[in-house]
Amino acid sequence: DIQMTQSPSSLSAYVGDRVSITCRASQTINIYVNWYQHRPGKAPNLLIYTGSILQSGVPSRFSGSGSGTDFTLTISSLQPEDFATYYCQQSYNSPHTFGQGTKLEIK
């Protein structure tokens, strides 16, 4: 299985801050990384697919980058509704493993 390692595992930030979350794959996965936001009590929400493509309806403050083994999700200016847990997922090889998650909290 391809292992996806996210960092940090948790992060505290202020509204308005710029934050980045990284995800490293245990082998090259081209650009096949997706990013999800998960709020308690809700279903996960797709933010970015295939590395950098913004899902329809997702605010433009979210962006994704990277290729090969290293990927980044950036939120340019945090809003109150962005405090949630974020997951990367590789869709290069089955099983389509997720990272362990990054919990983003309000400072």
Added chain:
Amino acid sequence: QLVQSGAEVKKSGESLRISCKGSGYIFTDYWIAWVRLMPGKGLEWMGVIYPGDSDTRYSPSLQGQVTISADRSTSTAYLQWRSLTASDSGLYYCARPRQQGSSFDAFDIWGQGTLVAVSS
């Protein structure tokens, strides 16, 4: 959309089948995946099924522990256990990839989740 069955409370050793009903699209054209969220853990991809021909793939770590199936006549996918253990407790989601026919795509449609609680 995907609508899942309700929460379940079971005892170890019991069997269980939870469901995920698709609507608003051609059910047989899209893979359906099952993803679980265990207490204190992250999301885990369990497996996928293509209702068009019942092609099914499992995570190697779960192979043999669960069964994924689909009923084309009712547009419903299932996740089944023959004998539950306490470690099966968690929140289970079904999800659909963005593109029809592709199992290697991001999930843009999710069910609301089914909570499974197993007591020993």
